[in-house]
Amino acid sequence: MLLDEYQSKKLFAAAGIPVPPGIVVRPGEKPHPEFAAPWMVKSQVLAGGRGKAGGVVRVDGPVALPGVMKKLFDLPIGGSRPPMLLLEPAACITREFYVSLAVSRDRESLLLTVKATGGMNVESGEGSQPLIQKVRLPEGPTEAQVRSAFFRLGLRREQMDDFRTVVLGLYRAVKDNGLLLAEINPLAEVAGGWLLALDGKVEIDDSVAEIRPELEALANPGHYGRRELAARKAGFSYVRLDGWVGCVVNGAGLAMATMDALNFAGIAPANFLDLGGTADAKRMRDALELLLGDDRVNAVFINLYGGILSCAAVAEALLAVLDGKEPAKPVVARLSGNSAEKGKELLQASGLERLFLADDMAGAMELLGKLGPRSTPRVLNDSVSVAVSLPPVPRGTRRRDDVPSPLDLGPGTQVLVQGLTGKMGTFHAGLMRAYGTNIVAGVTPFKGGTRSGDTPIYDTVHEAVRQHRIDLSIIFVPGPFVADAILEAADAKVPWVVCITEGTPQLNMLRVLPALRENGTCLLGPNTPGIIVPDRFKAGIMPTDPFRPGPVAVFSRSGTLTYEASARLSAAGMGQALALGVGGDPFIGLGFAELLDLVRDDPRVEAVLLLGEIGGRAEEDVAAYVAAASYPKPIVSFVAGLTAPAGRRMGHAGAILEEGGGVARKLSALRQAGIEVCSSLDELPEAMARLLVKPRAAAGA
DSSP states (O other): OBOOHHHHHHHHHHTTOOOOOOEEEOTTOOOOOSSOSOEEEEEOOSSSOTTTTTOEEEEOSTTTHHHHHHHHHTOOBTTBOOSOEEEEEOOOEEEEEEEEEEEETTTTEEEEEEESOOSTTGGGTOSSOOEEEEEOTTTOSOHHHHHHHHHHHTOOGGGHHHHHHHHHHHHHHHHHHTEEEEEEEEEEEETTSOEEEOOEEEEEOHHHHHHOHHHHTTSOGGGSOHHHHHHHHHTOEEEEOSSSEEEEESSHHHHHHHHHHHHHTTOOBSEEEEOOSOOOHHHHHHHHHHHHTOTTOSEEEEEEEESSSOHHHHHHHHHHHHTTSOOSSOEEEEEEETTHHHHHHHHHHTOOTTEEEESSHHHHHHHHHTTSOOOOOOOOOOOOOOOOOOOSSOSSOOOOTTSOOGGGOSTTOEEEEETTTSHHHHHHHHHHHHTTOEEEEEEOTTOTTOEETTEEEESSHHHHHHHSOOSEEEEOOOGGGHHHHHHHHHHTTOSEEEEOOSOOOHHHHHHHHHHHHHHTOEEEOSSOOEEEETTTEEEESOOSTTOOEEEEEEEESOHHHHHHHHHHHHHTTOOEEEEEEOOSSSSOSSOHHHHHHHHTTOTTOOEEEEEEESSSSHHHHHHHHHHHHTOOSOEEEEEEOTTOOTTOBOSSTTOBOOTTTHHHHHHHHHHHTTOEEESSGGGHHHHHHHHHHHHHHHHHO
8 A cells, every 4th residue: 555755754754754844735725834935846646757747846935836736736647636735845955865665575575775866767777876785574774784875875974873763763664564665765965964854655565554444544545536445445356447347256366367358358347356255245235336336337247266155145145236126237147166056046047137147258258248349359468588597496485304295185184273263263174174184283372271172272383283293284363463373383393384364464474484494394375275185185265176186286376266277177077186375475485386396206296287377476486497497297377467457456465467567577487488378267178188198198108
């Protein structure tokens, strides 16, 4: 969640960083600043390049101020007009610098960056080279790092204390507010040698904002449209697009794949909307009202794969919303998975003429194509050749030599549930037991000595490990407590840890990853649906219906895509040796490369399916590993979100398409490594069948 400059400076000031005085002015207001002219008037927009676009103007006195304000309120920057302006005294600047603390996904670290030249051209590469230092957590910048930054900027000796105050204050703001970015540009030296934060840019981790109402309240409603605000209030992941088909989908991965399928069919989606894991009448009503009330939407596409979610319950919720009346606009529903046939029967029996049922994605595209205009199908430019390089060691968690293969997980595996007594833990532990998983203990602080059914509860993981051999721990604790739960299991030397929870603060995970590497615990997640070895073992929230025993290992960044793709393989006669989710968060444990290494020499796996998403470098890294290691088994891949607009977050935290051709890089890297890339889910079974024939034929020869 990005903040306006004036809000960013409030956080800086609270952390002890010197900022200029200022007042916020809204349309129609007449400012009466208590500080003398000249003034700087600044548009409060979230888009970059404000200064170059004319959004920052110097005003020498009150006569010119109304005209400048009107001009700035009418000036769109990044497609949006500012809902407010910031008025500050103009500073007498002698030098400008750049200082920031930012969470780096690529480097898996908090980075302290300084540059001896700041201002509008800091990103152009002009001026001095930046100094970038990794900051250890939770300690923060060391004195040596502060000195290194100080000398790189060329400040005077008497400015050392002031500079230290800025850097440590910046870290305090990051730590106290869960910031992903805290940037001062410029940090100005003003008359008298004082250091002053003249501009500020802050991004708050959404996972932290969700649990801190005072931070969530900093989101400026003036930057969002009515539908974005309604979706935010309802708890949907929603992104407004430019088409005419309103989409309601469960799961970010499937929602991105749906968006891609529509675009490739020449049917323009009006939005990305991830309904989430529940679809009761209220959520369905909120979603339909959001889309049916949108003048751009001519039809609605409900595309659901029922995992734990029941399609029959979804159908009942939809019919309750419609209340026997025809929908205001045509609705196409494609239901698959859990209770899909029952759900279809309910919808069919309604007799509603504007409610259409599709058996599959292809059928849905055909129906939607008759309800509105078709444009030229999107063609992805994936022919760009992008060089990739393999890190010396695969990124992520190192595996211990004594950790059993995930393929060996089975009825004899002894499982601990951290958070067993909570609602989610209790529910999913019951489903795991029904599949044959051997849950021997649970952990909930202050409930030690009690039982959940027949399962003993302990206060700590260490106590549970003293009483039982724990082969795997599965975590269902709330996001703020996830990092400590993972560290507790790792410290107790639990070989496998599966973290289901979504919404783990990123700074917390940066603290966890080095500890995992040190002791070798294998972590799946956070934000993973878990792992399943069909007919043998399940640890997670995966439905069991899509999976059949077979020769394909399925590794995925998305839960719904895991179910969807595995169901298609199973229907085509190709079962799974195992299926697991690496996790949808930006910082996770085991990655694709390490999982491929785990099954490399196992004869139970004949081929691998990789299900990727936009954002991050997971696909590039695994391609580099496959190419460098001459991987011996065929691999098929699918990447969701190929048609996503750049810079927009698509659902969970891991799925964001960066500017600069990230999609082309992913596809190019995969193909260079000899990995077959499918552009749609429909292509997966045929591609996998074709590749499976080759090693079998070679073995027969």
